[in-house]
Amino acid sequence: MEQKAILIVDVDASSRRYLAGILREKGYRVLQAASGKEGLVVAWRDRPDLILAEPILPDLDVETFIGKIRQHPRTATTPCIAFSRDAGQERREQCLNSGYNEFLVKSPQALPALFEAISRLLQAAAEETQRLKNGLLVVFLSAKGGTGTSSLCANLATEIARERSEESIVVADLVLPIGSIAPIVGYEGEVNLVTVAEMPAEQTTVSYFRNSLPSLPTWYFYLLAGSPDPEQANRLQVGRIEEIVRTLRVAFDYVVIDLGRSLSRISLPLIHAADVIVLILSTDLSTVTLTRTVWNFLEARGITGERVYAILNRAVGLEGLSRKEAEEIVGLPIRVTVPYLREDFTLANNHHQPLLHRFPQTTAAMVFRQAAGEIVELGQRSRSASPSVEVP
Numbered sequence: 001m002e003q004k005a006i007l008i009v010d011v012d013a014s015s016r017r018y019l020a021g022i023l024r025e026k027g028y029r030v031l032q033a034a035s036g037k038e039g040l041v042v043a044w045r046d047r048p049d050l051i052l053a054e055p056i057l058p059d060l061d062v063e064t065f066i067g068k069i070r071q072h073p074r075t076a077t078t079p080c081i082a083f084s085r086d087a088g089q090e091r092r093e094q095c096l097n098s099g100y101n102e103f104l105v106k107s108p109q110a111l112p113a114l115f116e117a118i119s120r121l122l123q124a125a126a127e128e129t130q131r132l133k134n135g136l137l138v139v140f141l142s143a144k145g146g147t148g149t150s151s152l153c154a155n156l157a158t159e160i161a162r163e164r165s166e167e168s169i170v171v172a173d174l175v176l177p178i179g180s181i182a183p184i185v186g187y188e189g190e191v192n193l194v195t196v197a198e199m200p201a202e203q204t205t206v207s208y209f210r211n212s213l214p215s216l217p218t219w220y221f222y223l224l225a226g227s228p229d230p231e232q233a234n235r236l237q238v239g240r241i242e243e244i245v246r247t248l249r250v251a252f253d254y255v256v257i258d259l260g261r262s263l264s265r266i267s268l269p270l271i272h273a274a275d276v277i278v279l280i281l282s283t284d285l286s287t288v289t290l291t292r293t294v295w296n297f298l299e300a301r302g303i304t305g306e307r308v309y310a311i312l313n314r315a316v317g318l319e320g321l322s323r324k325e326a327e328e329i330v331g332l333p334i335r336v337t338v339p340y341l342r343e344d345f346t347l348a349n350n351h352h353q354p355l356l357h358r359f360p361q362t363t364a365a366m367v368f369r370q371a372a373g374e375i376v377e378l379g380q381r382s383r384s385a386s387p388s389v390e391v392p
Helices: 013-025 036-046 062-071 089-098 108-133 149-163 181-185 193-198 206-212 238-251 267-273 285-300 323-330 344-350 363-385
Strands: 005-009 029-033 050-053 080-084 102-105 136-142 169-173 221-224 254-260 276-281 308-313 334-338
Touching: 005 013, 005 036, 013 029, 029 036, 036 050, 036 062, 050 062, 050 108, 062 080, 062 089, 080 089, 080 108, 089 102, 102 108, 136 149, 136 267, 136 285, 136 363, 149 169, 149 181, 149 221, 149 254, 149 276, 149 363, 169 181, 169 238, 181 221, 193 238, 206 238, 238 254, 238 267, 254 267, 276 285, 276 363, 285 323, 308 323, 308 363, 323 334, 334 363
Parallel strands: 005 029, 005 050, 050 080, 080 102, 136 254, 136 276, 169 221, 169 254, 276 308, 308 334
Antiparallel strands: none
16 A cells, blocks of 8 residues: 655654654654745645644744645645644634644644544545546547557647646557657656556555656656567556556546557557547548448447547648548547648657647647647546546
């Protein structure tokens, strides 16, 4: 089980040491801060699971400290206990009215009540996280190779991350046998889907993914890369994939998965659980016809068109079917068409840069911004319409 972190905020060093010692004995990881301002920095940086604070601080009053905690997206829902040397009713009401979850008076006799409150609040927070914090799940897939699915996945994930900078996004590459995202973004590290799946389950925690996955500054997202070669892909413990995705959804606000052209016992549970299914088509007749076959297959298994965001990618071929012709064949509305880009996409990929970073003023850049916003809106509508859908 993942070790929960508790932040103690108290100017009294002896009180901090005493509480830290007994909390460590109880199995908690302890963070400490000697002032309100230091407490805010530690809370926003390290995101503890619970904050235990002496509300009488030398630098920040009660309302200011807890108000800043509640106003920041990283700590808005973090359970907070006021453990105060002031036993007065006025102090109690001030703390509870300002945003603390619990108020307890410091004394050795209060420790059982403190431990009970910590356990109860952490349990409630975990249940709420499981219910609400499951990150929005977006899967990208196509019916045929060569449709530019991975390039669109990386670029649209970047645009979602840019537009929603207060939230976190991870891209997971499930294209087999060789991952497609790492070569596009220029990642050459050793952490990938195979190595993560080989780790013991108790190690691949929310904290592990938040702290150990590479963050790509140019692309604005975290990456769980695919297998770098077929030999390593043969070692993939596919039974771990659903559990890994569950944990990613708790760790991040958005989980974007590149499935490539995969329809299998690995990918189908993820497609069923997705808030948005981004279906990529190119303009040639064979791809569009195969896409109709894939859509018929998914529809027969209960996938509704309301969750599908179809993209016609003209960047990979100017000639071929029109948008209207493709819609008539597939039986789905095409939400957006990526215009012909000449060599722009290839050039951006070769330099490991997002298209919008390399060519920010192009028509494609505007299309990507539109598509990213619409994908988020569709996901939120899908989530609202099906709040009880569980992670696979």
